[in-house]
Amino acid sequence: MKVIEGGVTAATGFEATSAMAQIKYKDRTDMALVYSKEPCVCAGTFTSNVVKAACVMWDKKIVESGEPMQAVVINSGIANACTGKEGFDACEATAKACQEHLGVPYNTVAVASTGVIGMQLPVDKLVAGVEAMSKTLDGSIKAGTDASKAIMTTDTVNKEVAVSFEIDGKTVTLGGMSKGSGMIHPNMCTMLAFITTDLAISKALLQEAVSDVVKDTFNMITVDGDTSTNDTLLCMANGLAGNKEITEKSDDYNTFKEALLFVCEYLAKKMAADGEGASKLFEAKVVNARDKQDARILSRAIVGSNLSKTAIYGCDANFGRFLCAMGYSGAEFDQNDVELYFESEFGKLKVFDKGTPIVFDEDKALEIMKADAVTVFVDMNEGNASATAWGCDLTYDYVKINADYRS
Template sequence: MKIIKNGCVTTPIGFKAGGFGCGIKKEGLDLGMIYSEIPAATAIMATTNIVKAAPILWCKEVMKNPVKQTVIVNSGNANACTGEQGMTDVLATAKKVGEVLGIEPESVLVASTGVIGLPLPVGKILSGIESLVPILGFSEEDGLSAATAILTTDTMIKTVGVEIEIQGVTVKIGGMAKGSGMIHPNMATMLSFVTTDVAIEVDVLQDLLNETTIDSYNMISVDGDTSTNDMVTVMANGMAGNIKLKKNAPDFEIFKEAFIYVHKSLAKQIIRDGEGATKFLEVNVRGAKTKEDARTLAKSVVTSSLVKTAMFGEDANWGRVLCALGYSGAIFDPLKVSLVFSSQIGMITLLNDGFPIAFDEAEAKKVLSETDIIITVELQEGYEKAVAWGCDLSYDYVKINGDYRS
């Protein structure tokens, strides 16, 4: 697998993209689009929040036919909790995209992100679509423009691109995501858009996305809040020219490995840009009885506010980790738990088979002073393992979210 520098949604063959400032936000780009030259097999995963924004309801409805050609995304307004008017505005958006591109509205996926509960300035979006479509392009710059247009409190764009060979044919996967706050592992808690020129059976694509989501987006958390709006979308237009992939195809595993890499990369980029974050936390749980236990334990640690604040304070308060493991709901023997904190500086063993290990506080402070911190939990219940990613909880997180609507 080759990692493509500045890879993005325009990396695969046949995908155009672009961004435009239509005036939803006070400044900058706020309307992004991805367009496939031909209809593409499409898969989505949508938020599990019972309160779903109008765009999510639209996408779930039109995905009864899992072949799509375009995604239109606005930032600055979530179009959530906006009642019937919200659905009317989504339909108007899809119709305008269809009209300008000459495609059916049902082949358009719509996404929104931003403030909840405000009417969507749909007039600005409809006008913006007319201006955006003519400037869509295949270049890296066009893909990065789209990635910029979908940001809200994000401080950086999040993109990825890879290249692999299947059946002697070059296949590419590209992606972009947004997410910084209201991020919690309960699919999906951000926006992620992935494109690929692979030819693949649509049911195989959906199954693969379902499987990939469990160990990527569902294993991240910034603040424990699951959004009303967010989803992951994958479009595969088949323009690479390979024989259509099925699960038993000889090169399916090659594609699967690259596909998982793309989604994990985007998930981790979201965490690195967590609102107010100063630390990137990786929690490794090993030796669990079941895979689900391992995931549950890792997520419990990464979502713990007390663990997150300890990491912000660079305090090796390992009792908070053990406590988070204990209330996770997974069954384990506390007297068989070992615990290590590590970074590029070194490692500190804090617990060995349930017994506390004396450690140098000054040395522990040095280990935790690094940006990337790894928390490793070793159990003796079985052979399953899982990894979760999160960030610390800082003063700036409160400042950002205390002033979000203004």
């Protein structure tokens, strides 16, 4: 596998574009379109929030129908959540605009929205945006990058990545883009993400791979403990790489899944690091737990704790906060088995050893925690399962950003 330049347009047959539709923002692009020249098998995962945006329910219907997907229209600024029948009408109008201007069946068009909950989308601007974008679709890397910027809300950087790998003697490409900065919490899938590939694979196996990979990537990030109403991950595969279709679990399937894991983990970490107001990526790595579920629970509890997050912000090696979070996580363990370390590019330091605090070098701890990415490394010494979760520090700016989000 090789990391290459690009995002959603890196794979053969995919194009993208963006537009300044002025749905909410007046000074930047706020609509994006991703399009495949050929119909795609598709897979998706969606928010576990009972309050689901209209676009989530629209996309779920497409994914679960077994029908192909050929385009995705995304808008930023307004979430189209808690919008009643008007919200569904906006989804349909957007999809039918694609049918009119791109010549694709409207029931193959997914839609996604991000922004303020409870506001109605201006349908006239959506339709006009689709018409404008239908004339500017482009398969260039720049077009994909511009699309990734158009879907941002409070994000400070766009998020995209692409890789290539060999399947059946053919070069296959997998690319993706995502957005997410606030209202980020595990349980699928804590953001918007769109993945494109020219691989030929059955829908059933694509869905299985996506659902499995999500567990250790997007479901392992948290910024603020809020699971969004709009969380959507869509993966489209158009088969244009020319490989023999993958229809069973094999070495080729495993190669694809490894690439998918890399792309999803990369995007997940980018979102965690770009949490609203964040100054650091905060990683919790739990090893030698009793089972995978315990490892996931423990690592997510560490990065999800507000006290842990403020300790990371303050560069305070207050290990008791992390142990406390583990203790209320719901996982069963013996604190007398636990070893805890702080780790970053500046070194690794043990601070707790099997129930006993260690006298450690505070200056070294401060140096380690001043890094842009800090890891709390926990050895449970009770099994052989491991998991990693990602979050960010909690700063004053998080409150400032969210106090005036609608303005």
